[in-house]
Amino acid sequence: MSTVLILADFASEKATKATVEIATAGAVIGEVTALVLAPVGKGAAYAATINQGPVTKVLVIESDDFTKHGVAAYADALAHVIRQTTPSAVLVVSNAFGKEVAGRVAMKLKIGIITDAVDIAPDCTATQLVFGGSTTVHSKVAEGTGIITMRPNTIAANFAVATPLIENTTAPISDSSKKATITSSQPPIKGGRPELTEANIVVSGGRGTNGDFATVEAFADSLGAAVGASRAATDAGWYPHSHQVGQTGKTVSPQLYVACGISGAIQHRAGMQTSKNIVVVNKDPEAPLFELADFGVVGDLFAVLPPATEGVKARKA
């Protein structure tokens, strides 16, 4: 039977939901082995958090080089395991870190790389939504093992309890992979809101907010949503750049996207048009984003959102 290697993704020393998602995706191809790269002394604890999803085996490598040298050290270890086990495919979570690790591995082993897949078939064909979700593409690596990064939040994860076999191993880290040194790391500052790319609901504000995001935030909070912003709003300095949704910002694909006071230039649509449900609130009936709306309101967001916020709270109470 063919095997699939996944690089387990961790946050706060726990396997993330995205790890369960790539395990679920990998199980379509073959038996899933999860690679756990952990600091010395933490391997068993990290491995113990791989307790959900179709994972049959966990390989653990401990090294302090991972924390100290980052991406390059992880890539060395992953490449070593690929050489040893020749899996049919390697799946990695599509975040900045995962994509860079995958890139280095592809370069090192001269294997094909496909990024931001949203689905994968038993023959390893990957589905990607490119150009801001306007085009569906099927891609495949030319031959042999391919490395595929999978966009979080697009696959329905199989959360079945996993009791994988745990095995420890080692991997050499080359000197050239120790040339960058990390001296301090801080986790992302968590507000009370979910992370933009992982959120089930995103409420975004644009030019129509006139710089006042309080109403948009209040509606987002009633829904337990992340807050996004258009490039016009971040360029104006109204909202942090890290919240920009669009061609040059984040790509989101939540169950519900609510665009408030955003006209919908391609720049913005490219970051949100694959959302499952789209709600648009805009004073301008000609706003192009209404073309994508499942539900649109021609009206002032400052008049529409407050009663909606109260309505949602009442519904949830």
Add this chain to the structure above:
Amino acid sequence: MKIAVCIKQVPDSWAEKKMIGGLLDRANVDAVLNDLDEYAVEEALRIAEAHGGNEEGGANTVTVISMGPERATEAVRKALSMGANDAILISDAALVGADAVVTAEVLANVISQGGYDLVICGTESTDARMSVVPAMMSEKLGCAQLTFASKVTVDPAAKKVSITRVTEAGVDEVHGEYPCVISVVEKINEPRYPSFKGIMAAKKKTIDIRNFASTGAQFTKSWSAVIDAAPRPPRATGVVITDDGSAGQKLVDFLSEKKLI
């Protein structure tokens, strides 16, 4: 110091993009210097200016390196008009449809031939959006990877570079020595507009157009390929209402009906 800036010409990010035969249609769309590479050009110029300048007789040079069709000279020219000294464009029919592995291999070879101290890139191109080429070049060059930088500090005397790396995973302080590959995030700086003087000067600057063979890369085979591509079907038409005072409640009803609350 010798600084290289890697840039890409891409379809205008405000334009619709289409595929023809498994490749992005680059011919029938306005082409521009990748938005995110403007930050790399600006950062290179600022680093040069902070440490002895890159004017004639200055301590530094900033070389623009790109791979693409000959038309990419337009984007290269823009980077030159911002203030870069000269440019290398690798342009060859053999490289049409090159994937990320081939691109990184070719660029890394050219960088290796030129012996640069710093290589500065944007984090991604707005067309392919893979975000992997800087890491891949660092792998190939066997040098420090200092990517996703929101701040870059260079110490030419010690040949050391420190960056603040910002990703979804948090904020890291990362250090390395020359040579290294740096990628800079959007908004690290405010890219300058080319001045009239800069635009005129750029016309006289050299763009060294090279073919694939000159790079010494040993292959042209791409390791990944598109099987098929199709525009996604348009979304079903939704309901648009005009607010008469009850739209807020109707919005809640819609969310409830869709089981979103």
